[in-house]
Amino acid sequence: MNLVEVREGEANLLVPDPASYTKDGKFDPSWAPVFYNPRMRLNRDLSVIMVKLNRVRRALDAFTASGVRAIRYSLEGKAEEVNFNDIDPIALELARKNAELNGVKGRFLNLDARAAMFNARYDWIDIDPFGTPAPFLLDGTAAIIRKGILAVTATDLTALEGAAPRACLRKYGSVNDGLSSSKEIGVRVLLGSLVRAAAVAERYIEPMLSFYADHYIRVFVRVLEGASKADQSLRSMGFVYECPNCLYMSTSKIAVSNCPKCGGRTKLAGPLWLDRIEDQTLLENVQQEVLSGPEYSKKALEIVSKLRMEINFPYWRLDKLASMLKVPMPSRTKLFQCLREIGRHVTETHFDYRGFKTDANYDEIVNCVKVQS
Ligand SMILES: C[S@@+](CC[C@H](N)C(=O)[O-])C[C@H]1O[C@@H](n2cnc3c(N)ncnc32)[C@H](O)[C@@H]1O
Incomplete structure (x- = not known):
């Protein structure tokens, strides 16, 4: 060799x-x-x-x-x-x-x-x-x-990620329609x-x-x-579902196959955690360690800093919401400002630069995307 x-x-x-x-x-x-x-x-x-x-x-x-x-x-x-x-x-x-x-x-x-x-x-x-x-x-x-x-x-x-749903079911026991x-x-x-x-x-x-x-x-x-x-x-297991028509997304304990917003057929992923x-608390210590280590990769700091802000809910995709609403994609800053003005928490996510996480509900999100576009 x-x-x-x-x-x-x-x-x-x-x-x-x-x-x-x-x-x-x-x-x-x-x-x-x-x-x-x-x-x-x-x-x-x-x-x-x-x-x-x-x-x-x-x-x-x-x-x-x-x-x-x-x-x-x-x-x-x-x-x-x-x-x-x-x-x-x-x-x-x-x-x-x-x-x-x-x-x-x-x-x-x-x-x-x-x-x-x-x-x-x-x-x-x-x-x-x-x-x-x-x-x-x-x-x-x-x-x-x-x-x-x-x-x-x-x-x-x-x-x-659900691009190979049969493999997901076979290996991980979950349905996954690619949300x-x-x-x-x-x-x-x-x-x-x-x-x-x-x-x-x-x-x-x-x-x-x-x-x-x-x-x-x-x-x-x-x-x-x-x-x-x-x-x-096992009681913390459940599903994430998303409507391909209106992009309504939520979590549930049982599989939800019809969109509560528009009645469309949902895409599903689960059972999952x-x-x-x-x-x-651990993340805070990891961040300290990354900062003090002489040569840990820069990306480590970027990821850990984002993780510290992220709330516990699957993220929304700004590009997909704008395209579904047929409006130009608003800047992330404006969208975040809009959601914060109505008292909502919103953060970037390390998962996807096009994504964001928020405790705002679907109507509030859609309204802010429309208003700010
Ligand atoms: C992706 S590499 C591991 C890389 C390594 N952990 C690193 O950080 O560089 C996978 C290794 O697992 C070994 N491997 C594959 N199947 C295995 C098995 N069933 N049990 C133990 N080792 C296995 C392969 O020979 C290979 O060296």
Whole structure:
């Protein structure tokens, strides 16, 4: 394997040389013998911060590839013990080499992630596979110790956002007709799937930090025990529905198939998680950490700052509302001013630059879009 040295955070890493695995002038990290994608740095930066803030004792990097996460969890996150696992022995060999290069000691496992999860009692399990994490959620929620943290990446956005509704139903057990707020729906479908996976083992989850970036979703959840709390968490599941004619959108406990505004047939997504997707107190600490860290990615600060403002409701799409009303799209500033003048709370959302979140009702939103256009 042709390797080059790169630096990420405090880690020096040997990774496949992109120049050697380029096809027709293009490079995709999955074409190299071992996967390393520098664009996932933001994901890793926020994960390192979570490890540090939550004083992780025994971490499992269940899909380690180059070993970058476990190494950073040890060096920067100060995890007491790190475990590297990959089903591919070539990847594991490189992870071992990288750990040595950085003076990081750990255990090296060459197992299917599901077996690795039950191999010891971990308080942090990182699930960062190619594509969907769905096959690993049942074991992840069952294997982790009480109050442990599961960190899950999903890149199968066509399923989670509803562009591939059959895959969404198959993998996550949710119908998903592809709503305007599809990116947040994706996060809520994934969290909903974790809620149900945990409930099987009489466990429940508390979402800590959830975000959408580039081409993936990342969620961090604490897993706790208790059958009645698991039942209670299932009561936070429900649906989001949206009318394709008038764009009326709301949440409900049961599937609503006719629009309460215009009677049109709705688009649906659910069952999914309707409750909060962030822990605001934790977010404040994450923001402090991003600000104090010498070289965390700029995007991390941007996302965390937006998350701190966002309220708990799927976002509206300004461009779609203007096009449905057949009016020019008003500036965001004017729209926000209009909603604030009537006493409503309104914020940007990290999910989509065309989106906004508000506690205003549909009529108030439509009126402000019309008046300000
Ligand atoms: C997306 S890469 C992981 C990237 C890495 N976490 C990072 O941040 O750079 C997925 C890795 O999972 C490994 N893998 C795939 N299926 C697996 C399984 N069932 N159990 C364990 N490892 C698996 C692959 O060999 C690959 O190295």
